[in-house]
Amino acid sequence: MDAFQGLMTGFQxxxxxxxxxxxxxGVVVGTLIGMMPGLGPISAxxxxxxxxxxxxxxxxxxxxAGVYYGAVFGGSxxxxxxxxxxxxxxxxxxxxxxxxxxxxxxGKALAIAAISSFxxxxxxxxMLMLLAPALSSVAxxxxxxxxxxxxxxxxTAISSLSEGSTxxxxxxxxAGFMVxxxxxxxxxxxxxxxFGNVNLFDGFDFLIIALGLFAVxxxxxxxxxxxxxxxxDDQKLGSLKLSKADLKEMSGPVSxxxxxxxxxxxxxxxxxxxASFISYIFEKRIAKNPEEFGKGSVKGLAAPESSNNAATSxxxxxxxxxxxxxxxxxxxxxGAFLVLGVQPGPxxxxxxxxxxxxxxxxxxxxxxxxxxxxxxxxxYLAKILSIPRPLLISLVIxxxxxxxxxxxxxxxxxxxxxxxxxxxxxxRIFSFPAPPFILAFILGGMMxxxxxxxxxxxxxxxxxxxxxxxxxxxxxxALVSLLVPAFLKWRxxxxxxxxx
Amino acid sequence: MKKTIFAxxxxxxxxxxxxxxxxxxxxxxxxxxxxxxxxxxEMVAPAGSGGGWxxxxxxxxxxxxxxxxxxxxxxxxxxxxxxxxxGWAYVHGKEGDAHSMFVASPPLMFVPLNGxxxxxxxxxxxxxxxxxxxxxxxxxxDSEFEDLNDLxxxxxxxxxxVTVIGTSAPGSMDxxxxxxxxxxxxxxPTKIKYxxxxxxxxxxxxxxxxxxxxxxxxxxxxxxxRAGNIKVLGVTAEERMEGEVLSEFPTAIEQGIDESFVNWxxxxxxxxxxxxxxxxxxxxxxxxxxxxxFAEVREKYGWNEMYMGSEEYNExxxxxxxxxxxxxxxxxxxx
Numbered sequence: 001m002d003a004f005q006g007l008m009t010g011f012q013x014x015x016x017x018x019x020x021x022x023x024x025x026g027v028v029v030g031t032l033i034g035m036m037p038g039l040g041p042i043s044a045x046x047x048x049x050x051x052x053x054x055x056x057x058x059x060x061x062x063x064x065a066g067v068y069y070g071a072v073f074g075g076s077x078x079x080x081x082x083x084x085x086x087x088x089x090x091x092x093x094x095x096x097x098x099x100x101x102x103x104x105x106x107g108k109a110l111a112i113a114a115i116s117s118f119x120x121x122x123x124x125x126x127m128l129m130l131l132a133p134a135l136s137s138v139a140x141x142x143x144x145x146x147x148x149x150x151x152x153x154x155x156t157a158i159s160s161l162s163e164g165s166t167x168x169x170x171x172x173x174x175a176g177f178m179v180x181x182x183x184x185x186x187x188x189x190x191x192x193x194x195f196g197n198v199n200l201f202d203g204f205d206f207l208i209i210a211l212g213l214f215a216v217x218x219x220x221x222x223x224x225x226x227x228x229x230x231x232x233d234d235q236k237l238g239s240l241k242l243s244k245a246d247l248k249e250m251s252g253p254v255s256x257x258x259x260x261x262x263x264x265x266x267x268x269x270x271x272x273x274x275a276s277f278i279s280y281i282f283e284k285r286i287a288k289n290p291e292e293f294g295k296g297s298v299k300g301l302a303a304p305e306s307s308n309n310a311a312t313s314x315x316x317x318x319x320x321x322x323x324x325x326x327x328x329x330x331x332x333x334x335g336a337f338l339v340l341g342v343q344p345g346p347x348x349x350x351x352x353x354x355x356x357x358x359x360x361x362x363x364x365x366x367x368x369x370x371x372x373x374x375x376x377x378x379x380y381l382a383k384i385l386s387i388p389r390p391l392l393i394s395l396v397i398x399x400x401x402x403x404x405x406x407x408x409x410x411x412x413x414x415x416x417x418x419x420x421x422x423x424x425x426x427x428r429i430f431s432f433p434a435p436p437f438i439l440a441f442i443l444g445g446m447m448x449x450x451x452x453x454x455x456x457x458x459x460x461x462x463x464x465x466x467x468x469x470x471x472x473x474x475x476x477x478a479l480v481s482l483l484v485p486a487f488l489k490w491r492x493x494x495x496x497x498x499x500x
Numbered sequence: 501m502k503k504t505i506f507a508x509x510x511x512x513x514x515x516x517x518x519x520x521x522x523x524x525x526x527x528x529x530x531x532x533x534x535x536x537x538x539x540x541x542e543m544v545a546p547a548g549s550g551g552g553w554x555x556x557x558x559x560x561x562x563x564x565x566x567x568x569x570x571x572x573x574x575x576x577x578x579x580x581x582x583x584x585x586x587g588w589a590y591v592h593g594k595e596g597d598a599h600s601m602f603v604a605s606p607p608l609m610f611v612p613l614n615g616x617x618x619x620x621x622x623x624x625x626x627x628x629x630x631x632x633x634x635x636x637x638x639x640x641x642d643s644e645f646e647d648l649n650d651l652x653x654x655x656x657x658x659x660x661x662v663t664v665i666g667t668s669a670p671g672s673m674d675x676x677x678x679x680x681x682x683x684x685x686x687x688x689p690t691k692i693k694y695x696x697x698x699x700x701x702x703x704x705x706x707x708x709x710x711x712x713x714x715x716x717x718x719x720x721x722x723x724x725x726r727a728g729n730i731k732v733l734g735v736t737a738e739e740r741m742e743g744e745v746l747s748e749f750p751t752a753i754e755q756g757i758d759e760s761f762v763n764w765x766x767x768x769x770x771x772x773x774x775x776x777x778x779x780x781x782x783x784x785x786x787x788x789x790x791x792x793x794f795a796e797v798r799e800k801y802g803w804n805e806m807y808m809g810s811e812e813y814n815e816x817x818x819x820x821x822x823x824x825x826x827x828x829x830x831x832x833x834x835x
Contacts, residue, residue, distance in 0.1 A: 046549040053562070143710030147701070184583070186696045189614050189669045189833065198589055201582035201616060269699040318704075323723050325700050328548075335550025339558075341800050345723030408548070408580040446699065453695045457663045457711060 006349070007129060010357025013058050014365055022059040023362045026066020027073075027369045034074030035381070037396065038211055038403010040087030041071035041329045049336050057340040058355050062362040064336045065316070068329065069121060069363065072272060072312045073370045076113040076305055081106060081384050082396050084215035086403070088206045089272030089308035091438055092280045094214055096293065096300030103296050106382040111242055112298060113305045114374045116254050120306030121367040123258035124265070124313035129360050133349065136321035139266050144453035145464050147269065149474035151447035154274060156478045157281035158436045169436045172427065176440030179204060180448075187452045199412035204420075206273070208413055209441055211400045212420025213427070213434045219393050220425040226389065246298055253283045253303040261307030265314020268326030272311040273442055279307035285481065313363060320344050320356055535776035537572040537599055544602035546587020548580040552717075556631065556765055557603045559797045560788065569787050583607060583669070585617035592619050594770040598777035601627060605765045606673050609821050613828055614671040621821070625773040626813040628785035629766030631798065632806035635677035635736040636718040636749065640706055641728055648734040648755045651713065652685040659691035663711040665702045670694055671833040677736055677761040678715040680827060681752045684759035689831050706730065717763060718746065719802045736761035743802065764806060766813060782810050 013019050026048075033044040044067045052060040075090040080097035093113065100109040127135075142150070158173045182193045183203030194200040242250075257279040264275035283303040284293045293300040318324040323345030325331035337344050342355055349356045387395070404417045427434055458464035466472045545557040554576070561574040579587035584607050594600045604621070612620035637648065645651045655662050666674025675694045683689040694715075697705060706714040707729060714721075714730070718737075722745050724730045735741065735749045738760045752759055767785065769778065788794050789807040798805060808816060 042549075049549065050558075140704045140707040142701075143705055143708050144695075144697075144701075145710070184616060184669065186669055186698050189616070189671045191616070198582050198585045198617070201585060202580075268701050268704055322703070322707075324703055327700070331700065332548070332550040335555060338555065338801065343723055346727030346729060347723055408586070409578065410581060410586065449697070449699070453665075453697065453705075456693055456695045459660050459693075 003129070003133070006353050006357040007361060009353050010359075010361030013354050013358030014062065014362035018056075018059050019062055019358070019362060020365065022063040023066050023366050024369055026063035027070035027366045028373065030067035030070020030072075031074035031370060031373060033067075034071030034086055035077040036403070037078040037082055037084035037086050037215060037399040038207065038401075039071075039399075039406060040075055040089075040207075041068045042332055043406050044068070044071040045329065045332045045336060049332075049339060052336065052340060055340070057342050057352075058358045060340055061337065061342065061355055062358055064333065065359045065362065066366045068333060069309065069312045069366060070370060072309055073114075073117045073121070073367075073374065075308075076117065077110065077381055078399075080109045080113060080301075081382065082215065082392075083218040084396055084400060085207075085210050087272075088210060088442070089276050089311070090304070091210050091214070091273070092276040092304035092435075093301065093308070095280065095304075095435060096295070096297045098218075099294065100296035100301060101382075101385065105296070106385055107378055108242060108246070109296075109301060110378045110382060111375065112246070112250060112301050114371060114378070115242075116250065116302040116305035117309040118367055118371040119254045120258045120261055120309035121313060121370070122364065123255075123306075124262040124310035125360065125363040125367065127259075127262050128313050128316060128363070132317055132321055132360070135266055135317045136346070138263070139268060139318040139322060139324070139326075141470065142267050144450045144457065145468065145471040146474065147267075148447055148450035148454055149465060149471040149478070150267075150270070151443045151450060153474050153478040153481070154278055154281075154439070154443045155447070156482045157277075157285075158439060164431065164433075168432045172432045172434065173436040173440040176437040177444045179209070179437075180441045180445040186449055187456070199410060203445075204416060205404075205407050205413070206442065207407060208404055208416050209420050210438060211404060212417050213424035213437060215396055215400045216417060216421025217424025217428055217434070219396050220421065221428055222389065222393055249298045250302040253279075253299045254306040257283065257303045257307040258310045261310030262314040264307075265311030265326075266317045268318050268324050269446060270311075271315060271327040271329075272308040275311035275314075276304035276308040277439055277442065279303040316359070320348055320359070322346060323348075533776050535598060535774065535780045537570065537780075539599055540573040540575055541570070542600045543574050543576045544587050544591055544600070545576055545578050546580070546584040546590075546602060546604075548578055552765070553584075553603045553605065554578060555801070559801075560603070560630070560767075560794075563788060563791065563793045563797060564784070567788070567791055567793050569791070570784055583611050583616060583672070585611060585619070588617055588619040588624075591768075591770050592623060596772045596774070597770050598774055601767050601769045601781070603765065604768050605633075606763055606820075606824075607668070608768075609817070609824055610668075610672040610676065613821075613825055614669075614833060621768070621817050623771055624768040625771060625778060626810050626817065627767045627769055627778060627781045628789075628810060629764050629806055629808040629813045629816070630785060630789055631765040631803040633763040633765065633803055634718050634741065635674070635761055635763060636716060636721045636732045637678060637681070637734050638706065638714045638716065638721050638724070638730045638732045639712060640709060641731055643712070643731070645712075645733060647750065648681070648685065648752055648757060651733055652682060652687050652757075655682065655687045655692070659688060660693065662713065663693045663695060664713045664715050665695050665697055665705050665711040666715040667696070667698060667702050669696050669698075671828055673763065674715040676824060676827060677763075678713070679831060680761050680823075681734070681736060681757060681759050683827070683830075684752070685757045689827070692831075718749065722746070722802065737804075738762075741804065746802065762806070764816075765803075766808070778810050 030044050033039050048067050075086040076093045079085045079090040079094040080101050083094050083098040085091045097109050184201050260279050261275040264270045280303050283299050284290045315326050315330050318326050319330045325334045404413050454464050543557050543561050545554040547553045557576045561576050564570045579590045591602050608621045611617045639645050668674045679689045705711045732749045734752045737751050
């Protein structure tokens with residue numbers, strides 16, 4: 001069956017009454033769960049699995065896929081309004097989304113996020129449809145040395161994620177590296193910094209750190225500045241309408257980062273989180289006015305939002321065409337497939353075309369539903385900000401606690417949330433930036449594992465990183481992105497000196 | 501002392517049980533009165549949603565309910581963390597609770613032997629084993645290795661030239677099943693190069709040629725073999741498995757390597773569970789194992805039937821543990 005015919009089969013599934021209904025149920029449930037701080041696609045999918053028992057696989061999986069990308073779509077809401085990311089993929093959304101909401105432009109921020117998500121989601125579905133079979137070879141092209149180089153490239157961005165002191169950004173990043181080493185080392189099985197405490201064996205879940213450093217720390221700041229009334233007066237919804245200038249500003253990042261996000265989503269292990277960070281950094285690097293980033297930049301919000309949604313569709317490439325789950329969320333998705341008796345893998349497309357193409361076709365529909373659903377909701381969502389401050393603070397803390405508890409139902413994690421909250425608060429007060437910490441935490445773990453896997457494979461020879469073209473070129477990009485800004489700075493200093 | 505009494509009670513009840521027909525659902529064991537669950541039974545999966553333990557627990561709970569073999573509700577709860585250690589510590593704290601159990605497999609042995617859990621299988625009450633799964637060693641379709649002996653000969657000549665990848669940590673299942681078979685073939689077990697990829701990249705690394713051998717469960721290989729991406733050099737089962745594709749996989753034993761490894765999966769109660777309750781669950785699990793509904797589940801996931809009652813299970817585990825502990829010691833991972 002060729003792709004076109006397959007897609008027609010897919011649309012027959014997606015556009016049947018049953019198909020439309022289950023896509024709708026999926027995206028509504030997903031987006032609602034995703035909007036809650038701390039609850040993301042993993043919780044959403046896990047909650048929905050028992051519901052699919054006994055259902056026909058095609059509509060059931062169309063629904064589960066809807067839950068997944070719906071949760072990513074909705075995940076930006078709590079990042080923007082409360083600085084409390086619901087999922088790791090929307091941490092970068094908070095960098096500019098939250099400041100924008102603080103400036104009284106919450107409605108606009110939510111609208112930008114919704115439109116960017118929609119474009120990212122739709123562009124990536126088109127690519128998924130056209131390229132899924134071909135892309136499965138891209139998904140497997142990355143071996144450990146290439147992953148190391150990719151993560152290294154991401155890390156060179158630490159300096160650009162910082163405002164002010166580069167030294168402080170570096171210190172924060174080193175702290176992030178240190179924290180990610182806690183737990184049982186996967187390559188040797190040795191415990192590192194666990195103090196024999198079984199709760200630390202798996203290290204820290206990303207969400208504990210993100211909610212601690214962002215949501216809890218933010219709450220502390222709000223309490224500290226409670227006398228400062230001016231903030232809450234400013235926190236109005238603001239106009240929903242995007243000006244032509246806004247749309248024009250968005251168009252660049254959204255169109256670029258939809259592709260970047262999709263490609264990174266295809267790589268197992270990279271996923272929406274890394275995609276959103278790399279997109280954010282990418283846009284900041286090429287922006288004419290990078291100093292706006294972190295202070296409510298339209299580009300800084302549009303980039304990660306289009307990227308994380310695109311990456312979500314991208315993650316379906318290895319899942320559907322190889323049967324490889326590239327992340328925790330897709331691993332749970334894989335479980336949902338197996339429960340329904342469907343084995344994703346290279347033969348899914350020929351064995352069960354109605355499922356393979358049904359899911360892809362339903363994503364077009366799902367993204368349209370999400371946009372229609374989310375845009376009218378924005379005024380109501382943004383009203384969250386007019387909740388009296390003490391109540392809002394309590395709600396954020398409550399949802400953060402629920403979110404962390406729902407990861408593994410472990411009370412110990414709640415204490416750790418408070419510890420990281422205190423750390424985040426201290427970092428704020430002494431103006432250490434949190435994003436480098438988070439970035440180092442995300443990339444550091446994978447980078448270390450990839451490095452050590454490579455070293456084992458090569459019997460300890462570093463040449464493995466430059467012997468094949470893929471890691472070599474990624475490392476060169478990293479080198480260039482480190483050297484060029486330094487060179488430009490040196491030259492402008494020199495020019496300024498000469499002119500004097 | 502306590503253990504001997506426990507074991508002898510087990511023996512007696514197993515004998516009593518052996519005398520009863522398996523269709524006798526009211527059988528609750530001959531010793532110490534009878535037991536019927538009086539409230540919801542808590543089934544712990546010491547891992548997150550979607551994995552092997554979670555799936556087994558959920559399917560068992562579902563079929564128990566649908567067939568009415570156990571009337572009382574069964575709810576599955578996930579206690580994730582530490583490769584199982586957090587879930588085990590949780591169940592260990594429910595000493596004597598006859599309404600609690602958990603699903604387990606060889607990591608219950610590997611993890612404590614690696615010093616990563618205070619609790620091992622001997623700290624719990626074995627109820628019944630249900631399923632057997634086996635390991636497979638796969639290479640890329642175009643690999644020069646045609647069978648296990650090709651691979652192991654190369655590893656004997658030049659151990660540094662072959663890298664094995666698996667999903668579990670060193671000293672755990674994917675690693676040790678390979679070490680066990682390779683050692684039996686005469687490979688120096690201390691020289692095996694094993695890397696772990698817990699982020700889902702293991703299969704990827706084999707497909708793109710970064711590593712040579714993928715040590716995994718047979719179920720993980722079927723789709724890739726059918727698609728012609730990889731070939732399975734050998735499996736750890738004792739005999740040829742049944743089923744499409746599966747029956748094409750040669751065992752290590754067929755290839756002259758006299759060793760096997762079974763990835764057993766069964767259920768354990770908290771320490772000190774009442775004998776009457778053990779007898780009750782043992783009978784119920786046997787009934788489940790023999791039911792048509794559960795046969796369908798096994799077929800769906802490609803699992804093999806391997807029922808063992810409480811006492812037989814315990815003996816089996818003791819034997820396995822001894823062997824694994826010696827092997828871990830040899831490669832320098834034992835504690």
